[in-house]
Amino acid sequence: MPCSCYPSRYRRSVMKVYPDDPAAGLDPAGMQQLTFYALTHPERLPKITRFLAGRIQRDVVAERTQLAVIGVQAFDSLLQACHSSLSLFAVSLLRVVEMLLDAREHEFQIIGTNTFIKFAHIEEDTPSYRGDYSDFLERFSAMSWRMETPDLEVRLAGLRGLRAVIRKTVDSRYVNLWEQRHMDMVVPPLLANMDDAHPGPDGDHHDEFAAVDAADTEQSPKSLAVTCLKDLLSRASFGNIKSFLQPVFRHLDNFDHWQSGFMLDMFRTLLKLIQDQYAHVVVGELLVHLEQVHQQRGHKAKAGIIEALQLIVEIAAGGAMGPAVMDVFNQLLRHLRSSISEEPQTAEVEVGTWRSLQWWKGAILHTPLAIVRLCCSCCPLAGRGTPVSRSHCQQLSSVFASPHYHNQDRRDDIYCGQAADNEKRAVASHSASLPLASVHRA
Numbered sequence: 001m002p003c004s005c006y007p008s009r010y011r012r013s014v015m016k017v018y019p020d021d022p023a024a025g026l027d028p029a030g031m032q033q034l035t036f037y038a039l040t041h042p043e044r045l046p047k048i049t050r051f052l053a054g055r056i057q058r059d060v061v062a063e064r065t066q067l068a069v070i071g072v073q074a075f076d077s078l079l080q081a082c083h084s085s086l087s088l089f090a091v092s093l094l095r096v097v098e099m100l101l102d103a104r105e106h107e108f109q110i111i112g113t114n115t116f117i118k119f120a121h122i123e124e125d126t127p128s129y130r131g132d133y134s135d136f137l138e139r140f141s142a143m144s145w146r147m148e149t150p151d152l153e154v155r156l157a158g159l160r161g162l163r164a165v166i167r168k169t170v171d172s173r174y175v176n177l178w179e180q181r182h183m184d185m186v187v188p189p190l191l192a193n194m195d196d197a198h199p200g201p202d203g204d205h206h207d208e209f210a211a212v213d214a215a216d217t218e219q220s221p222k223s224l225a226v227t228c229l230k231d232l233l234s235r236a237s238f239g240n241i242k243s244f245l246q247p248v249f250r251h252l253d254n255f256d257h258w259q260s261g262f263m264l265d266m267f268r269t270l271l272k273l274i275q276d277q278y279a280h281v282v283v284g285e286l287l288v289h290l291e292q293v294h295q296q297r298g299h300k301a302k303a304g305i306i307e308a309l310q311l312i313v314e315i316a317a318g319g320a321m322g323p324a325v326m327d328v329f330n331q332l333l334r335h336l337r338s339s340i341s342e343e344p345q346t347a348e349v350e351v352g353t354w355r356s357l358q359w360w361k362g363a364i365l366h367t368p369l370a371i372v373r374l375c376c377s378c379c380p381l382a383g384r385g386t387p388v389s390r391s392h393c394q395q396l397s398s399v400f401a402s403p404h405y406h407n408q409d410r411r412d413d414i415y416c417g418q419a420a421d422n423e424k425r426a427v428a429s430h431s432a433s434l435p436l437a438s439v440h441r442a
Contacts, residue, residue: 010048013037014055017074022066026073034074035081042085049078049089053096060103072096072111076118083122093119094136101139106154109143113157113164120164133165133175137185140165144189152221159193159224162186166228170235177232178240186232187247193225194269195255195262226269233273241274241281249289258293258304267312282312287331 007015016030038045052071059068075096079086093115100112116136143158166186169175176182218224236244248270257263271279290305 008047010037010041010044011051014048014052014074018067018070022064022070026070026077031074031077035077038078038082042082042088045078045082045085045088046092049075049092052078053092056096057099060099060108063105065105065107068108069111072100072115076115079115079118079122086122090119098135098139101136101143106151109154110157113140113143113161116161117164120168133169133177134182134185136161136165137182141185141189144193147192155193155221156219156224158189159221159228160218162189163224163228163231166231170232178236178243180243180246183243184247186228187244188251190225190228191248191251191266193221194229194266195257229269230273233270234275236274236278238278238281241278242285245282245285249285253293253301256301258301258308260304263304263308264311267308271312279312283309284331286312 013030013034017027017034018030019025019027034048038048052075056068056071056075059065059071075093078089079093082089097112097116097119100108100115103109103112140158140161143154144162146155146158166177169177177186233244248266252258252263267282271282274282286305286309290302290309293301293305
């Protein structure tokens with residue numbers, strides 16, 4: 001009968017991967033023996049990985065960095081060699097990853113991220129881990145928010161971790177990545193990294209995000225963020241777009257980005273990544289957000305949303321079919337009426353600065369023309385969706401005939417006369433191009 005104090009074979013196999021001198025790194029011969037033992041005795045994999053995970057945890061707590069790295073390398077080797085039996089040790093592996101991500105040393109966080117990426121890349125017929133990935137999303141999101149230059153490697157690791165979680169769970173039947181709480185953790189850090197190196201609302205740096213998605217993607221936070229969005233939005237469905245857009249609007253509100261080049265570039269990128277048939281959802285959600293901004297925030301943000309709408313509506317209308325276009329059209333008409341009839345409050349004129357007043361006037365004067373262009377873009381021509389009925393054209397004409405539109409206070413502004421002529425011409429042109437069955441002229 002063997003002595004009880006003598007270590008089991010699986011423990012001896014694990015200890016052989018550690019050399020006498022930690023600086024020498026993982027012992028190749030010992031790793032080869034451990035791999036052979038694990039492959040020939042798969043029933044021992046849970047005990048092997050639990051023992052190895054405990055050894056890594058002790059080394060991390062004691063800050064024995066070299067020994068901890070050797071243990072993680074051994075785990076990675078077992079993952080690659082025994083991936084067909086991943087279900088036997090997936091929980092132990094992810095527990096090690098969580099421990100490394102929670103460590104204070106940046107090196108441990110980067111090593112833990114790399115291990116998770118290897119785990120995520122393994123294709124499985126049956127998922128070996130059906131737990132919640134929210135903890136990993138939270139950790140990788142926090143790493144992606146580190147904008148200081150010394151933390152660049154940690155930020156890149158966090159973005160790579162988010163990309164791995166997205167690819168692992170976006171099509172999963174067991175984890176719903178599109179839940180609002182998950183989107184609130186994924187989207188803001190991606191947008192923050194896309195905004196990296198942008199000068200802000202007053203800057204003139206408006207580069208296309210698509211241009212940075214080229215060489216050396218792994219070393220650029222902006223390129224990694226765009227890649228993550230591409231992986232996410234390429235699998236988005238009609239019901240998922242809304243949960244994605246809410247944190248986007250919240251980010252633009254919190255950082256006052258509605259009047260910035262970043263906002264325009266970001267929406268161009270989103271419309272390229274979203275499937276064409278779902279692009280009109282962006283317009284509808286922007287209109288809903290415009291209503292909230294109108295009630296809660298200033299007119300500068302409202303003018304920015306109108307600018308974004310004007311930029312994207314032609315692309316969105318191209319893929320919009322059926323009653324969805326009519327809903328957008330009706331919302332546009334409502335905002336057109338309110339922007340024409342609205343006047344600045346006395347308190348705003350007295351307290352606000354001259355520049356704020358100019359922003360107010362710009363929003364009031366330019367919003368009608370911008371919205372009318374959107375309305376006309378949502379009036380599909382023959383063969384491009386549902387024809388606009390006569391009532392919609394009559395509603396547009398009634399808005400232009402409104403006394404508010406020809407207010408005495410605006411009569412001195414040259415722009416108003418030009419806007420009225422352009423708007424009437426646009427409506428007449430689109431009405432004439434519609435099928436006779438849809439628009440009956442007097």
